[in-house]
Amino acid sequence: MKPHSQPPRSSDDNVLWQRFLSGDVVAFEHLMSSHFRVLFRYGCKFSRDQEFVKDSVQDLFLHLWEKRERLRADVAVKPYMMASLRRLMHRSTSSKSWVGEGDLEKADEAFDLEFSVEQQYINNESTLVRTRQLEKLLMELPKRQKEVVYLKFFQELSREQISEVMAVSPQTVSNLLQIAIKQLKKHWKAEFLTFFLIHLFI
Numbered sequence: 001m002k003p004h005s006q007p008p009r010s011s012d013d014n015v016l017w018q019r020f021l022s023g024d025v026v027a028f029e030h031l032m033s034s035h036f037r038v039l040f041r042y043g044c045k046f047s048r049d050q051e052f053v054k055d056s057v058q059d060l061f062l063h064l065w066e067k068r069e070r071l072r073a074d075v076a077v078k079p080y081m082m083a084s085l086r087r088l089m090h091r092s093t094s095s096k097s098w099v100g101e102g103d104l105e106k107a108d109e110a111f112d113l114e115f116s117v118e119q120q121y122i123n124n125e126s127t128l129v130r131t132r133q134l135e136k137l138l139m140e141l142p143k144r145q146k147e148v149v150y151l152k153f154f155q156e157l158s159r160e161q162i163s164e165v166m167a168v169s170p171q172t173v174s175n176l177l178q179i180a181i182k183q184l185k186k187h188w189k190a191e192f193l194t195f196f197l198i199h200l201f202i
Contacts, residue, residue, distance in 0.1 A: 013077035060085050079161035111147040145180040
């Protein structure tokens with residue numbers, strides 16, 4: 001590994017990714033520091049064992065570094081890393097920490113997501129009651145629908161990026177999202193739903 005003496009001038013993922021592929025250690029460290037938290041929190045949706053998740057993220061970065069010469073240059077970095085972590089954790093079938101503890105065919109059912117509302121958006125008791133009701137509705141969604149909602153509204157990924165992360169077709173992503181929104185709209189007006197989906201955080 002040949003480290004560069006100067007840090008990357010841009011935090012843009014694509015720039016960092018290109019420099020990482022060329023062996024730039026500083027760029028690689030920036031990629032790790034800027035994406036570790038997102039990857040860790042995403043991995044925690046699949047496992048209750050935080051040490052297992054942390055090890056998985058670290059293993060992912062080690063794998064990326066070792067395989068960098070064979071990696072694609074034209075990737076959307078965050079979705080690519082999330083998809084890679086998802087696959088890596090799915091392959092760890094021997095771990096008892098896996099949510100659901102099933103085989104690979106049941107891996108999509110393992111997604112475990114909790115929703116909570118930032119206090120700054122709750123300005124009165126009526127709003128608090130309504131947001132708690134929305135949280136309950138979100139938690140009642142099937143796990144695959146919850147994962148699509150999480151990736152779409154919390155991680156702001158496109159349909160194509162979500163399909164890459166979840167290893168399903170873009171049409172399946174659209175179908176899952178439409179079903180989830182349709183279910184939520186039974187109880188909430190579209191404007192209210194959109195506002196709180198934007199301002200919900202884990």
